[in-house]
Amino acid sequence: MAPIQNARVLFNSVPTDYPVPGETTVYDTTQTIDLETVPLNGGFLLKLLVLSIDPYFRGRMRAPEKKSYAAGFTIGAPLEGFGIGVVLRSETPSVEVGKYIYGPSIRHQEYVVLPELGALEIIEKHPDLPWSAYVGAAGMPGKTAYFGWKEYSDAKPGEVAFVTSGAGAVGSVVVQLAKQAGMKVIASAGSEEKVQYMKDIGADVAFNYKTTDTRAVLEKEGPIDVYWDNVGGEVLDAALEFAAIHGRFLECGMISGYNTGHQGIKNLNLVVAKTLHIHGILIFRLQAKYDKEFYATIPAKLASGEIKYAEDVTKGLDKVGDVILAVQKGDNKAKAVVVVAEE
């Protein structure tokens, strides 16, 4: 069989502002691959199916000398992120042909030979769910919500939860887990469309933080037993102010400070006075404890509609640059996914 095209999306230059498709990233078709003869050297050959496009990509698009917690992308090399592929050939005993692979460092490249499974995992698909769901509600964002909620919420029926970015890929799952735990759920987001979506998935109180005062809502509807934080800043201060005694704060992100710098948190002294508990959430640390349970329960609930999810699917590896920009501008309607190939 003759070599075929092996398209890639390369990180081409560090953006100064928003990432520019064709400049920050380049869709490259110069490479070819012979799927039958490419040497595996004990590894396996993966065909890319689905890519997750996430907000954190922007932080990885930086100059190599700038350090941060997530590794930067390498100029001239393919982007990488959460994605799913299918195994075409294998010399790795634990990785059989036809298995589906999911993980955080899938290259934006149609075909790739990987030396070992490493941090990737073999996953199975529910017959009534598309693979795209497995990078969203059934993937990293859903796991972030589920693992964090299970480990730290200590949710009790009748308590009050406040979920920020409640229409997002993580927050929308949190809203529904909180409702299923018998809680009253307050949820915030930045548009009327998102407010409607939060109501549709069960939020008792949903509001647009751009037009409604968060403190006034929390004063009326609180105090808050569980706070799911995606924003930090003033909203976190308001949540501290209206926290219940023994409240739990699940810190998933503080997007309010990502571009403009983090402001001082004024009410942290209430952690002592109210005996609050604040937890930074990282799914990798909770993976071993909850991963099996997650796959055993959540995909079936997504398939049956017991837990609702939304996704914004774009087809074609060549569209990655456009989708990255849309995500940075907030133009995506729901969890952004690029489908590179069907099976």
Place this chain on the structure above:
Amino acid sequence: MAPIQNARVLFNSVPTDYPVPGETTVYDTTQTIDLETVPLNGGFLLKLLVLSIDPYFRGRMRAPEKKSYAAGFTIGAPLEGFGIGVVLRSETPSVEVGKYIYGPSIRHQEYVVLPELGALEIIEKHPDLPWSAYVGAAGMPGKTAYFGWKEYSDAKPGEVAFVTSGAGAVGSVVVQLAKQAGMKVIASAGSEEKVQYMKDIGADVAFNYKTTDTRAVLEKEGPIDVYWDNVGGEVLDAALEFAAIHGRFLECGMISGYNTGHQGIKNLNLVVAKTLHIHGILIFRLQAKYDKEFYATIPAKLASGEIKYAEDVTKGLDKVGDVILAVQKGDNKAKAVVVVAEE
């Protein structure tokens, strides 16, 4: 038997600045009591032995209309706080004569009839410890250290702990628990005498925060896996900056803001990036879980010297006002205790 004097320390007026002995509080000897005939009405008669004098007293010396988490003292009524008494007579089946009673709301009054045990508890004395120890290292401050440490430190050998107010009644116990857990211990306090004491009880790195830059110490000796916070403010920000991944922050107090107001915490966003865990500590919530274990282990270790403790004992109920002032000014040498009577 004829009635005898039943002296009390009354809250007399709200102080504007430091509490003034004889004005803020008054030693009153006008009441008498007949120990043999005073009606018990199903309750029991307690003779006061020991009182704990604590910094939080100042917060309770306020006008009745001012609300806070701890109840205010009542003008014209006796002060109350942690203390120990012995049961002289009893009509309460669960409270036998000769038993010793410890609790958070012991009145500053030589003899008192109590209707029920309530939040008080019956405790036993180790033969080699004085009762005074049972309001210090074997009482509330020791329990705060022990309960908080047991529940939230997740201490592992070889990790690094940073303890603020490491020479105090709580901090000095934390320093020793951390050492016994096999940790490297950094401890800070505000005088050379206290630095020496922290070294004597085992701190690996002890420094005077008034003359040494906390950030420089933490940068050199960290990162910190467990932070015991008694101060908040800039020191908390430094601890966040030099925290290890998955660090645990045990929030016992934020004294830096008690009198001058709490400043904004700038580095709280690191809770997400480093997946930190911050816990407000309140001993009452952990009482049921750890109280028996505490009394079964800690007093024996204090008696044998395996855990060291210091106390500053004053004799006489009439000295309470002076000791309160000394504690507010920081003139006490160690945990302040007033011994009212021997057995």
